[in-house]
Amino acid sequence: MRDQPNVELKCRMEKVKRYLPKVGGFVKDLLLFNTLSALKYGSFAYVMVTYGGILSMTTGSLTEGESMTPTITTNDMVVWEGFSSVTRRKRGDVIWAWHPLDSNKRISKRIRGLPGDQIKYREVDIKTGDENEYLVTVPTGHMWLEGDNHSLSRDSRDYGPVPLNLYGGLIFGKRSGNSLWFTKLPTKQQPTTEEEEQKDQ
Amino acid sequence: ENLENSWNEKMRKVLQFATSTFWAGCFAITFCDFVGAPTIIRGNSMSPTLKHGDVAFWRKSRLTFVSLFPYTPQRGDVVGVWSPTEVGVSYVKRIIGLPGDKVTARDGETYLTVPEGKIWVEGDNRESSMDSKDWGPNPRSLVRGKILFKLW
Numbered sequence: 486m487r488d489q490p491n492v493e494l495k496c497r498m499e500k501v502k503r504y505l506p507k508v509g510g511f512v513k514d515l516l517l518f519n520t521l522s523a524l525k526y527g528s529f530a531y532v533m534v535t536y537g538g539i540l541s542m543t544t545g546s547l548t549e550g551e552s553m554t555p556t557i558t559t560n561d562m563v564v565w566e567g568f569s570s571v572t573r574r575k576r577g578d579v580i581w582a583w584h585p586l587d588s589n590k591r592i593s594k595r596i597r598g599l600p601g602d603q604i605k606y607r608e609v610d611i612k613t614g615d616e617n618e619y620l621v622t623v624p625t626g627h628m629w630l631e632g633d634n635h636s637l638s639r640d641s642r643d644y645g646p647v648p649l650n651l652y653g654g655l656i657f658g659k660r661s662g663n664s665l666w667f668t669k670l671p672t673k674q675q676p677t678t679e680e681e682e683q684k685d686q
Numbered sequence: 687e688n689l690e691n692s693w694n695e696k697m698r699k700v701l702q703f704a705t706s707t708f709w710a711g712c713f714a715i716t717f718c719d720f721v722g723a724p725t726i727i728r729g730n731s732m733s734p735t736l737k738h739g740d741v742a743f744w745r746k747s748r749l750t751f752v753s754l755f756p757y758t759p760q761r762g763d764v765v766g767v768w769s770p771t772e773v774g775v776s777y778v779k780r781i782i783g784l785p786g787d788k789v790t791a792r793d794g795e796t797y798l799t800v801p802e803g804k805i806w807v808e809g810d811n812r813e814s815s816m817d818s819k820d821w822g823p824n825p826r827s828l829v830r831g832k833i834l835f836k837l838w
Contacts, residue, residue, distance in 0.1 A: 525709050528716035535750050536715070585825035586803025589748050589756050626771035644803070650768035650776075651827055653750070 536567070552632030552639065553579070553593055556670060561661055563593070563670075565654040573655065574599060574628065579670050582630065583651040585644055593656060594640050598629030600649075606631075606642050621646070628652070719749055724837055725766075731814030732778055735764065741838055742778075746831040759784060759805055759829060766830040767807055770821050776830055779807035779817050792819040805829070 550559075556579065557563060565581060576596055584590040598604045604621045619642075623629050627646035632638025641647060658667040717723075722745035727736045736742060744766060747757035759765070759781050769775040783789040783806030788797050800806050804823035808814070818824060 524713060528712040529709070531716045531719070532712045535719070583748075583827045585827050588827040588829060589753055624771070626769065626773055648768065648770045648825065648828060649773045650770070651825075 551637045552634050553595075554634045554637075556595075556633045557593060557656075557659055558661075561659045563656050564658040564660075564667055565656045567654045574649070574652070576602075579656045580630075581653040581656060582647055583653060585647050585651060591653060592630070592640075594630035594632050594638070596628050597631045597641070598623040598646070600625045600627060602629065604629050604641075608642060626650070719746055721745070722834060725833075727778060729777075731809030731811050731816070732764065732780070733811045735780075735810045736778060736833070736836060740836055742833045742836050744831045744833045747829050757829070757832060759826065761787075764833040765807070766833065767824060768828040768830055769816070770824055770828060777809075777816060778833060779809050782806050782808045782818070783823070789818070798823075 581593045629641045727740045783800040806818040
């Protein structure tokens, strides 16, 4: 009778010894299967999103900032496609591009000028208060980008013409924070009042 | 009936092969983006380091949606850069100057300082054309990726 607890313990140990490899094997198989599945579907998703090119929706960095209001605001979700970077460049298109000076940032602006175009823009000198007019010719292989919100946008008026090779995708639609539907983005800039443009330092 | 069975068998095998290839392809593309891929060098502007026909292994410096290991340009890095003037064309050059560095123009006498946000690239081959000596300093974002090593 004194052996009873020991026998029970031994029985339990025997059972564990028998089933542990099976459980272990099962867990191993599960992990392997899950890892392979994850790699399979994960890489598929990555390829579709990055290269499927037809539609990719992004919020965040492309809609942050006020440079494209009222066309695109921070609450919006935009839809862009990746084919146009090769086929289409039109003045008035809203596109996203890689920021020329900060290589991991993306910007969304409107194309105002293509190679060869003459661009005229006004900037108010903060120190003197004078409004200066600048004339620029867009060089080969570059484009002139401007945000719709002229007073707040940092764009080609600040960092110059942007190489066309930095063109990322054409933004053709957006969905405002509250609505369910996507609407097409206007190809012409909506009229804004002629405000004084100030460079914010 | 036997004929149809063997046809079904063949179809099954073909489909199996096709789907396996598809998944392998997706994985390969993802691998290339995150780890790196081989590329064939054309032209001799980087000789003797890299000659026409050499195969090098390179890694993209940025991905559209993920920011895993952001690349910081270093002097001496051999990188692939988009051309600032030719759309769809890229070159392999070495980073010679970072913002603040003083570099010489082609005539060997004029000095310029590399401005903020830009880099100065040159081919290892002295007679190479189409680098910063022609383009001037390039916007940093034109760097596509870094050449990690030469395969053969």
